[in-house]
Amino acid sequence: MNLACATCPVKESAACAVLTSEERDALAAAGRTRTLKRGEMLFAAGDEEAACATLLTGALKVSAVDVEGHEQILALVHPAGFIGELFAPFAHHDVVALTESRLCTFARADIERAVEEYPALARALLRRSQADLLASRNLLELTGHASAEARLAALLHDFAAAASDSSCHLAQRFELPLTRGEIANMLGLTIETVSRKLGELEDMGAIQREGKRGIALRDPVLLHEISGR
Numbered sequence: 001m002n003l004a005c006a007t008c009p010v011k012e013s014a015a016c017a018v019l020t021s022e023e024r025d026a027l028a029a030a031g032r033t034r035t036l037k038r039g040e041m042l043f044a045a046g047d048e049e050a051a052c053a054t055l056l057t058g059a060l061k062v063s064a065v066d067v068e069g070h071e072q073i074l075a076l077v078h079p080a081g082f083i084g085e086l087f088a089p090f091a092h093h094d095v096v097a098l099t100e101s102r103l104c105t106f107a108r109a110d111i112e113r114a115v116e117e118y119p120a121l122a123r124a125l126l127r128r129s130q131a132d133l134l135a136s137r138n139l140l141e142l143t144g145h146a147s148a149e150a151r152l153a154a155l156l157h158d159f160a161a162a163a164s165d166s167s168c169h170l171a172q173r174f175e176l177p178l179t180r181g182e183i184a185n186m187l188g189l190t191i192e193t194v195s196r197k198l199g200e201l202e203d204m205g206a207i208q209r210e211g212k213r214g215i216a217l218r219d220p221v222l223l224h225e226i227s228g229r
Contacts, residue, residue, distance in 0.1 A: 008056060045064065051084065061077070075136055155186070
């Protein structure tokens with residue numbers, strides 16, 4: 001499906017927001033919209049023709065699987081996030097949809113040409129890559145030193161920020177894009193610890209669980225304090 005930039009839900013926050021309308025139209029001509037179901041793979045480690053994409057709606061995980069078949073979740077991608085390894089000969093990690101997800105996809109060669117042609121886009125992608133690197137370092141620091149409670153609070157805080165329509169405040173309600181098993185995997189905890197700590201955060205008044213995956217923020221300031229961020 002061809003792209004429709006005028007109705008794009010992340011047109012103000014995606015990397016391509018730095019382009020003029022004419023430049024964006026030219027870039028859009030090379031792209032397509034793709035929808036992934038939960039569990040469907042965008043590309044796998046080793047793919048030589050891995051696409052580049054901007055996530056419009058939904059959530060993705062970037063993961064690696066070791067020789068014994070154990071998965072490690074390395075990063076999450078939220079709406080407006082950019083996926084793809086520019087100038088790499090092949091993809092290094094799996095990228096999988098956590099929920100039904102809609103993406104704006106491009107062949108890697110098309111994005112590489114756009115980066116050469118539009119310096120503003122190159123700078124925007126560099127800033128986004130730096131932010132992603134910082135997020136990965138923060139996750140490593142979090143899982144290496146913080147308490148289980150702080151790890152979970154920080155992840156919930158990040159989910160609320162990603163679900164918000166504004167960078168100025170957190171979403172008051174959101175759906176967890178990860179299962180408890182995936183949360184445990186990502187934070188280096190057990191499923192039992194994740195369940196127990198969710199209950200403790202609720203008892204403290206920071207959050208309220210709604211249904212199987214729903215989370216309501218009752219006290220965002222308290223959640224932030226517990227996270228130690």
